[in-house]
Amino acid sequence: MKVQLENITLSYGDATAVDSLSIDIENGESLVLLGKSGCGKTSTMRCVAGLETPTGGRIVIGDTVVFDSERGINVAPNKRNVGMVFQSYAVWPHRTIRQNVAFPLQQQKLPKDQIRERVAEVLDLVGLTEFADRGASLLSGGQMQRVALARSLVMRPSVLLLDEPLSNLDARLRDRLRVELREIQQRLNLTCVYVTHDQSEALALADRIALMQGGRIVQTDRPERIYDTPSSASIADFLGVSNIFPCTEITSGAGAVLGLTGHEVEVRAEYDAGAPADPSVCIRPEDIRLSEEPSTDGVNNWPGRVEVVSFQGSYVRYRVSLKGGPELDAIVPRRGRELLRPGASVWAAADPAAVQVLPSEVPA
Ligand SMILES: Nc1ncnc2c1ncn2[C@@H]1O[C@H](COP(=O)(O)OP(=O)(O)OP(=O)(O)O)[C@@H](O)[C@H]1O
Ligand SMILES: [Mg+2]
Structure with missing residues (x-):
């Protein structure tokens, strides 16, 4: 009823x-x-x-x-x-x-x-x-x-x-x-x-x-x-989404580049129109790619170091500290690959389409 x-x-x-x-x-x-x-x-x-x-x-x-x-x-x-x-x-x-x-x-x-x-x-x-x-x-x-x-x-x-x-x-x-x-x-x-x-x-x-x-x-x-x-961002956080960072600066216009504690993050184009007043950047752990070499295009590609490795069976959860910046969580499907070791140098990457910009709170 x-x-x-x-x-x-x-x-x-x-x-x-x-x-x-x-x-x-x-x-x-x-x-x-x-x-x-x-x-x-x-x-x-x-x-x-x-x-x-x-x-x-x-x-x-x-x-x-x-x-x-x-x-x-x-x-x-x-x-x-x-x-x-x-x-x-x-x-x-x-x-x-x-x-x-x-x-x-x-x-x-x-x-x-x-x-x-x-x-x-x-x-x-x-x-x-x-x-x-x-x-x-x-x-x-x-x-x-x-x-x-x-x-x-x-x-x-x-x-x-x-x-x-x-x-x-x-x-x-x-x-x-x-x-x-x-x-x-x-x-x-x-x-x-x-x-x-x-x-x-x-x-x-x-x-x-x-x-x-x-x-x-x-x-x-x-x-x-x-x-x-x-x-x-507070809802995302409540839902257990990790990798949420306050933005220090937004440059609008072509590409919309955000300053994220020293790292630049390119976000998907739709945020060009107007970012919220107190934005946070949100990148889901499943959208972070890790590799031992930098990517060729260099977009959203940050050097870092593996801090924590947590094997979960079908996937591996890594915590990576970026050089001079925040820590990122990454969830990587196992697919029979060797696990990265703590201390290993890696490059973390995120497709701009997977980067969300959210207001910290919903306006009342
Ligand atoms: N009988 C009551 N007298 C005074 N204040 C109350 C009473 N019952 C609830 N509150 C207050 O009202 C608010 C909402 O309480 P409510 O019990 O609905 O929360 P809730 O979302 O169910 O929380 P929880 O997840 O802890 O059960 C709280 O701030 C609580 O302190
Ligand atoms: Mg209750």
Whole structure:
């Protein structure tokens, strides 16, 4: 079901946690709210669920206005048909899995055979059928989180809100549940809002990512587009893009040459038109080439020294210090080649087309 947030503002005393935030979430879409701790992700979710009353704005779920500050509409949380899964599992330890999952339906006083059927269906969906009669205190973290998910899904919510549901789990389990969650969301064509501060989780789970800073959404796009074209250096940095440097000087005109701590960097032509006021240069590690000889054209080719070599199986990650300048990270596919050694002299190169110029921050 479609969800619309219009100019949602939420203040705690003097502090604004959500600042006039607007976004439309499409039916069946998985939207990930991504941002640093304290940027307002949980607060936004709580507004959608009806657990907080925004200071202003409007929230529409499907065709129903569930909140409108001007018209004084505020539908109670249990009438919004919104499911929530949190970081803490909130599973009753003294009940079996089946009893935990059946509980919300019993509250609704559904007939027993219907409850049995729906519980069996969701337990199958989250892969817990064989543990159905096990006491919940005997479960692992991952199983516990599946119970929490099943308990939300059994209510057939029109929107599912997930607030860092995997952050208590170890890395391998997190990776696995991430894929399972995505599969369930797609199979049920469920409208989901997923909150995380983990960029790789966001990239893996989202149809669209909304990047939040200071209670606002600063960029919304498909994961691969946010990764490829972050709208500011601080977003690029947050997404784990390395090789971001402040520019000391921009010479516009033919070629657009930037001074980068003593090194000149030629950037792609489109930045000729107008670079931002406080530019940073961003060159992804996968776009840095390393060779033992200088290139023939000399464009964006800098001498340096290998400092750190980190073998990652299919690729090698190098840290190279440029002569008199910054350090660069380079990711080089292995392809059976010899690894460079620490201390080796190398030339680092980057195609001008792969060099981005970004404003340090998105203007408010
Ligand atoms: N109950 C509250 N009373 C006062 N301030 C609050 C309350 N809840 C949150 N805040 C403040 O509102 C801001 C946004 O908090 P929120 O919990 O939404 O952040 P978040 O993005 O979910 O962070 P995290 O990633 O750490 O969970 C923070 O500055 C926080 O300190
Ligand atoms: Mg939070």
